[in-house]
Amino acid sequence: MKIKDNCFNVLRGGVHTTFQDLGFKNFQHLGITTGGVVDNNLFHLANKLLDNQSNTPTLEFTNQGPLLNLKKGKCRFAITGNVKFNIIKEGAIMFGIPNRTYFLNQGEQIDILGTTNSNYGYFSIEGGFKLKKIYGSYSTLTESKIGANEGKKISNNQLIFFNNQGSNFNSKIDINFKISNLIRVIKGPQMNYFMLKNIFKFFDKKFLISNSTNRMGVRLEGNIIKATKSHNISSEGVIKGSIQVPGNGDPIVLLNDHPTIGGYPKIANVILSDIVALAQLPPRTLFNFKEVTLNEAENIYKKSILSFTNKLKEISKT
């Protein structure tokens, strides 16, 4: 693409900044995992603030985000999450407020300093980024090197292209994403691989989020849980939220970029509405698991979707 198109110049890529939408569908039988945004709510909010179509790809950043210079064009953007960022206009630094829109002119910069008390944040732009659709998605799988941006995270000095010159209105919302240290689960398909005393231990003692957590899985420490029947099962399909327990006894909760099949017993599954809460817990945080029934999990999910949809109606435009 030529520089005459609307684009940012990446002055700093950040820790792990990738293009993501809702991910890949019906490719897992070929070994291509689902991928997509870790935090659906922040993703939807980021697009909703800009009146984008609901599955418009965003930039997802982890901890420290990118420093972007608007090289060509104008744009309207939003940053969602618990995020600290600055907007730099003609050398003056302005503190940014997340969960509202801003207008940016050529030569101005956005410096996403980082997430606070959370791991993932989102940067969206009115009209979306200019990307190639691969296997029906604009997501990036960095482990498999598949998807947008040649399957790579955003790196220093690359260009990022976008479609529209932004329109001139602003929207915002007051929203708090509460942090929960109680993560609800339902029974896993191999809970019977564990002795009762280990199942009790799983629920009674706190777990610690490990530093080596990433988009493949949330790794847990501090509460060793050993399977009794076997440390291995014959490999079978897995999805996000499954809690696998490998032989060393430190459970792994699968996240978006998980391998498509797994050979470890799954003691439990994090309920759909709590996966994001867990994924957003920063490393070294302590938390507990609590068991609910599948029926309760379904109802909790329905309620959470409804309350989020209602919350989005509070977006105000000026």
Added chain:
Amino acid sequence: MLKSINQISEQTFLLDFGENIDIKTNNFVIFYSDLILENVNLNNYVGILNCIPSYNKILIHFDPNTNKKKKILDFLNSIFLTPFQLSTSKKIIEIPICYEEKYSLDLEDVSKQTNLSKKDIINLHLSTIFHVYMIGFMPGLPFMGDINTNLSVKRKLSPRINVPRGSVGIVDSLCVIYPNNSPGGWNIIGRTPIELFLKNKKYPTLLNPGNKVKFKSISKKEFESLYNEN
């Protein structure tokens, strides 16, 4: 044959075909998962996000937002009204493999463990017609069997940090090919120069579940001429 269909989370059904890992059971899995995927691709069943076959299970991942759980369950039940048919395809896919020392990182070790000479190991491997049980873990990786029981070895105690792309590994009665550089604990007995995952193709995997595969021995020189660095 299918033992049960259970909902195991807010967004998954598990179709269980029992505990056996054998070609007979797996043929059932493949026949019905192909049928499900065909219907999904024809857009008859929007709401199914993934259909993941393995040795003796099919995991159905569905969209929990669509309120189509009952419809999807009815669809899954209806799929099993179709009588099973064994594939009549006689096609065997030939995969070149180089067993020379540079590429057969664990051949010596496998020889010690099995008390078979390197030549015997290679001959056993070359004479096997493999059945592809499933594709997964990473894009395009085939799990194939069954290897002669005399050649059965355990997983390596300490996995390699980086197994080169194309490496052919064995554990128990199974054989895999790594489509990409990756960490791995399988015993590497050779390497193929050809690519198992072709990113820009509509059907990107070289192999699919149910395929028959035979290896063909090539020299280091042939390997180098076929290998495409990137």
